[in-house]
Amino acid sequence: MKFKNAVNDSDVFKGHCKDGLKALKGSDRNLVKAVDSRRISGSLDMDEAWRIEYPNAPRWDYCIGYDLNGGEVVYYLEVHPAETSEVSSVIEKARFLRKRMPLDAHSLWDIRRSLVWVASGRINIPPKHARKRKQLASEGIKGPERLLTLGK
């Protein structure tokens, strides 16, 4: 199923899908670039959409649909300070995402996906051999990265 249809198939997210990267807050948009911006299917502010139902939950920030050759991919983007002390927070958010998505938006969750943590400021986690990064990888999370490049 295509990204927009999948979003609208969800009772929680219906009506929240925006064109391009418009669902992202202004400053967060600067953290995303695309190999071909025409292939961006749409974006969703998940944090906002989930806020009423789960006000105290560790909500994931966004997802962005991208038409990659051979099919769509959904990038789940979390913009968060890249400090070692924040790794467990991001992991918690990923776990919440994985728990809720099959129930709240299973069509969307069924689309090929990539979870990416992009740093909201400087990256203060030592490079990629650190145990923390392996912890993130074990939870299916890439990063933290400086930028999310859609389609790379």
Add this chain to the structure above:
Amino acid sequence: MSFSRFRLEDVGQIGEVDVEFGDLTVLVGPQATGKSLFLQLFAHAIDSASINRTMDRYGLVWDEDLRMFLNLYLGDGMGQVWKLSGSKMYLDGKKFVPDLKVPEEDVSDRTYYVPAQRAMVFRDGWPQPFGSYSIKDPFAVRFFSERTRSFLDNPKHDMEQVFPIQGKLKEGTRDLLDRAVFHGSAISQDRSSGRRELRLSAGEGKISFMSWSTGQREFVPLLLGMYELLPGGRISRRSGVEWVILEEIEAGLHPEAVFSVMSMVLELLDRGYKVVISTHSPYVLDLLWAIRSIKGLTLSSEDKERAVCGLFDISDPAMSLKKSMSNVLDRDVRIHLLRYGQGGMVQSKEISSLDPASEDEDVSGWGGLSGYSGQVSDLVADFVSKSRRF
């Protein structure tokens, strides 16, 4: 006279490698990118008089033939690295060619070179003399072996016990070495076989050199070098030596032992030596990144001391150790990446900031030392996301 920059052009596989030295200079890069070649030529550039005199004293002859000299100095077959029409060498911007003259009198060494092949210098538990090596072997290995042998042989140094020794190295450093490498064992001279050899005491037995762990065999020659460079008492440095060059300090060592070697490197820096190391170890860069990060913070001196000592997991360090370790924060550290570029020749690039946020992947990926691990992590993340479990 101190030097700050050395450049090679079109020497062997080196297209252009231009290194500005700090108090501590680190060369990183894939295998066979000419790190060792660069370091050996640098050592000769500043120490040609003493090196040539030593080679001459041991009967080596080159008759002012540069390629013949390089075969003898770098190892057989290496003479061809110097291209008569194209190779160039610059010291502090000034072009020169390797000096082949033999001085008439002894000249004291300005460099102390610990080669990557250091474990080979011990045969049957004792360093071999210069003359026992093949003429084809590199000078750096032969001379380090001879130096180590002379050091152990000299009764003035009282090396019956090699480790641990009260008064040799700071207590915190000795504890680190014991924890990381020796685990309560002692190294001492043994004569029971009819000849002197170093043996390791573990329990009731005394173990011969070839039965030690790989790390212990790699480490002990390095340790002996450190003893020479860090004399006890009131003498802070080995006379005349300005530069200490350590190749592949991590060879055969667990990360904890690598950190213990780096603690000795900090002590060398504290004594005023200029230190140059080559490494493939991400742990070395981890440490240097941490030191750089601490340096940039607004902290009290006490907190800075605690931070640096904390990197080495030294609890309750003595005041002298705290000071010598934290003095690294005042030192200039330079890190250079050597790697093959376009045209199939090696180029260098300074990556000293080690900034994990840098747009330059050579800097943020630490010259590839972290890159491969990152690839692995990304692959795992992709497949975890794909897996039905999620």
